[in-house]
Structures are given as C-alpha cells and as structure tokens.
Amino acid sequence: MNETARLDEAELLERCRDGDLDAFNSLVALHQDQVYNLCLRMLASPAAAEDAAQEAFISAFRKIASMRGPSARSWLLRIAANTCIDELRRRKRRPQVSLDVPVASEEGERSLDVPDGSAGPEQLALRGEVREALQAELSLLPADQRLAIILCDVEGLSYEEVASTMGGSLGTVKSRISRGRARLREALRGRPELFGDLVRHTKEGN
Amino acid sequence: MFWERKHQVSEAQLSAYIDGSIEQVEHTHVEAHVGSCASCRATVDELRLVRRALRELPRAVAPRSFALRQSDVAPAPPSVARGMTAAMPALTGVTMAAFLTFGVLIGMDMNDPGGNSADGRSSALQPAPQAAEGATMDRSATEYDAADATQIPDGYAGDVAAGSETMLNALRLTATAGALSIGTPFSTPTPASAALSDGGGSMAIRVGEIAAASVGLVAGGSLAAAWWRRKT
Numbered sequence: 001m002n003e004t005a006r007l008d009e010a011e012l013l014e015r016c017r018d019g020d021l022d023a024f025n026s027l028v029a030l031h032q033d034q035v036y037n038l039c040l041r042m043l044a045s046p047a048a049a050e051d052a053a054q055e056a057f058i059s060a061f062r063k064i065a066s067m068r069g070p071s072a073r074s075w076l077l078r079i080a081a082n083t084c085i086d087e088l089r090r091r092k093r094r095p096q097v098s099l100d101v102p103v104a105s106e107e108g109e110r111s112l113d114v115p116d117g118s119a120g121p122e123q124l125a126l127r128g129e130v131r132e133a134l135q136a137e138l139s140l141l142p143a144d145q146r147l148a149i150i151l152c153d154v155e156g157l158s159y160e161e162v163a164s165t166m167g168g169s170l171g172t173v174k175s176r177i178s179r180g181r182a183r184l185r186e187a188l189r190g191r192p193e194l195f196g197d198l199v200r201h202t203k204e205g206n
Numbered sequence: 207m208f209w210e211r212k213h214q215v216s217e218a219q220l221s222a223y224i225d226g227s228i229e230q231v232e233h234t235h236v237e238a239h240v241g242s243c244a245s246c247r248a249t250v251d252e253l254r255l256v257r258r259a260l261r262e263l264p265r266a267v268a269p270r271s272f273a274l275r276q277s278d279v280a281p282a283p284p285s286v287a288r289g290m291t292a293a294m295p296a297l298t299g300v301t302m303a304a305f306l307t308f309g310v311l312i313g314m315d316m317n318d319p320g321g322n323s324a325d326g327r328s329s330a331l332q333p334a335p336q337a338a339e340g341a342t343m344d345r346s347a348t349e350y351d352a353a354d355a356t357q358i359p360d361g362y363a364g365d366v367a368a369g370s371e372t373m374l375n376a377l378r379l380t381a382t383a384g385a386l387s388i389g390t391p392f393s394t395p396t397p398a399s400a401a402l403s404d405g406g407g408s409m410a411i412r413v414g415e416i417a418a419a420s421v422g423l424v425a426g427g428s429l430a431a432a433w434w435r436r437k438t
Binding site: 021028029033035036037050053054057058061130131134135149152153154156158159174177179181182184185188189195 | 216220221222249252253256257260261262264265266267268269270272273278279
C-alpha cells in the first residue's frame with residue numbers, strides 16, 4: 001500500500017472531493033475487499049460481484065462531492081449494497097439461467113437446495129457443507145434481511161453502522177437481523193446433519 | 207412445556223440480546239427469562255451458532271484491484287454509444303416539438319372561422335385572402351380543390367374534412383419527425399415531399415405547416431440540446 005493510503009481518512013476524503021483520483025484509489029484499496037465481500041454474499045456469484053464492486057466504485061467517485069456522514073466505509077458499502085439490490089432487481093425482471101449462480105430470490109421461496117454442481121457435497125468437509133448451505137440460505141432471504149445479516153454477522157458491523165449503511169432506524173435493523181437469523185435457524189434445523197456439526201462444539205440444543 | 211410457549215420475550219429481543227445490543231433493563235429481563243425457559247435458551251444457543259457460522263464464512267479477497275483509471279471517470283469520452291446517449295434528449299425534443307406543432311395546428315384549425323384552412327371547399331369562387339403563408343402555387347391548388355369538392359356539401363362537413371386533413375398532415379409531420387429522431391434523416395420523405403405527394407388540400411396550408419413544424423423542430427431540438435449540455 002502506498003503512502004497516501006496511510007493518510008488520515010478525513011484528509012483523504014478532502015482530496016477525493018477535489019477530484020483527486022489517486023486519493024480516491026487509496027480509499028478503494030482500503031475498502032475493496034470488504035466491498036467485494038459484500039457483493040459476493042449479496043449476489044452469490046464471483047463474476048457478478050466483481051462487476052458490482054467495480055460499478056459501485058465508479059458510481060462512488062461520481063458522487064463523492066455529495067458524500068455525507070462520518071464514515072467512508074459505510075458510504076461505500078451503502079453504494080455497493082444499492083448496486084447489488086439493483087442487480088437483484090434486474091435478475092428478477094429478467095431471470096437468467098446460469099450454471100454457477102444459485103438464482104437469488106427476493107421472496108425467499110424454498111425452491112432448490114442449491115448444491116454446488118462443481119463438487120458433490122459428500123466430497124466436501126462438513127464445515128464446507130455448512131458454509132455452502134448458509135450461502136444458499138442467505139441467497140433465499142429477502143434482500144433487506146440478507147443485507148442486514150451480511151453487514152452485521154458476516155462483516156461484523158455494529159447495529160449503528162448497519163443502520164447508517166442501510167438507512168433506517170436501529171429498530172428496523174434489529175428486526176431485519178432477527179428475522180433473517182430466524183429464517184437461517186429454521187433452515188438449518190431442517191438439515192440436522194449440518195446443524196449437528198455446529199452443535200457439536202457446544203452443548204446440546206435440546 | 208405449555209407455559210414456555212407463552213414467552214415474555216420476542217425472538218427479536220433474543221437476537222439483539224446475543225449481540226449485547228439491548229438496553230440494560232431489557233437485558234436483565236431477557237437474561238432472567240432465558241435462565242428459566244429451556245426453549246428460549248435453545249433458541250439463543252441456535253442463534254449463536256448461526257451467528258458464529260456466518261462470521262466464519264470465508265472472506266474473499268478482491269480478485270483484482272478496483273482502482274479506477276482516468277478513462278473510467280473521464281467526463282465524456284467521444285464514443286458513438288455516448289454520443290448517441292447524449293443525442294437522445296435532443297431527439298426526444300424534436301419529437302416533442304412535432305407533437306407541439308400538431309397540437310398548435312389542430313388548435314389553429316378549430317379556431318379558424320372557415321376561411322383559411324377550410325380553404326377552397328367553403329369559398330370556391332372567392333378564394334379567401336390567404337395569410338402570410340399564401341403563395342402563388344396556392345391558387346391552382348385551391349382551384350383544383352374547389353372543382354373536386356363540388357359534391358361536398360359546404361359548411362360543417364367541409365370544415366370537418368379540412369380539419370381531418372390538417373390533422374393527417376400534422377400526423378405525417380409527427381411521423382416524419384419520429385423517423386428523423388430514430389436516425390433516418392435522409393432516407394425518409396421530408397414533410398414537404400410527403401405533403402406534395404398528396405393530391406388534395408391546400409398547398410399554402412401545407413407550406414405553412416411545414417414552416418411552423420420546422421421552426422418548432424429546430425427550436426425544440428436546440429433547447430433540449432442546450433438543456434442536456436448544461437445538465438451534464
């Protein structure tokens with residue numbers, strides 16, 4: 001990372017607002033992994049995530065003058081989240097048949113178990129299987145719950161940060177996270193062999 | 207157990223509880239309940255498992271740098287696609303101008319006291335004084351029209367006929383402008399040729415319409431273009 005990346009964020013943002021592309025790229029370098037991860041979890045497709053992340057940064061640069069709020073990270077994640085939601089809407093309007101993308105459904109209907117076709121589940125370690133199942137279940141959550149869960153549980157943001165990223169009150173954030181977790185919990189309970197692996201590390205659930 | 211189904215805490219509270227994101231008073235209350243309710247304790251455990259599994263999802267590294275190049279953010283690279291996009295509002299302006307002209311013509315027609323636009327039909331033997339658009343060609347057209355229109359009862363029907371003809375002309379103009387706006391300026395018949403190819407009607411009116419339409423098109427188009435340039 002070059003020396004500009006170590007600059008104080010405020011100074012960096014100041015330079016970004018002046019249209020300094022190098023300064024903006026330092027910001028990109030700082031946050032691109034998190035932005036990409038968010039896109040990857042939202043869209044469940046590396047290719048789509050890459051496109052969305054790039055689109056989000058371009059759009060962020062165009063809007064940098066209107067940036068408000070204390071945190072560049074929240075702002076970037078918010079733009080990325082909106083980009084992903086747009087993409088999900090596009091998919092919904094024009095459902096695509098794709099071999100590597102479990103088609104994300106905003107309604108969350110239980111359609112398929114979405115096994116990854118590239119490797120049979122039985123060849124994966126059990127923990128890998130849990131991950132696959134979680135990602136598949138995440139993709140079935142409504143977009144707002146999915147986003148809240150990804151920001152809070154996957155990315156580790158606080159409720160306040162989630163609220164400032166997504167917009168909405170703390171109460172809304174709490175409820176989205178709670179409903180999302182409840183659905184994931186139910187989904188895993190429906191697959192005891194997966195849940196059992198998780199439970200093994202703690203005391204028995206019931 | 208039956209009474210355990212009547213929980214005093216919601217799942218939302220349990221979810222916030224495992225994050226430590228509830229008020230102290232609420233926290234104490236939830237904690238007390240969870241301590242005495244096996245079902246809620248199980249829920250809490252499962253929620254913690256879900257949360258832990260989510261947090262342990264492998265983190266991907268960006269597959270490449272998303273650093274922007276100057277070309278990603280250049281204001282207006284001169285490419286055909288961008289040029290077309292920039293031209294669209296102007297073209298839309300052209301179409302709108304055509305519609306405006308259409309509306310104005312209809313309005314003129316309605317307000318006309320049967321002299322000008324109803325032309326030769328209602329006053330064959332004493333050609334109405336044509337307004338500014340009156341041209342020498344008008345005479346022959348009017349006379350031709352008059353001869354042709356003898357069997358048409360005068361008055362209302364003639365007005366209607368003339369009105370609908372003006373409407374047709376305006377429609378033709380609109381259609382032509384539409385064709386222009388989708389980029390076939392040279393292969394489409396111009397309004398003038400469209401009007402000329404039609405035998406009936408008054409040439410003067412058509413020339414007037416064409417003039418008005420052209421002014422409308424040019425004005426609308428350049429206004430839209432200016433607006434778009436200022437906007438971007």
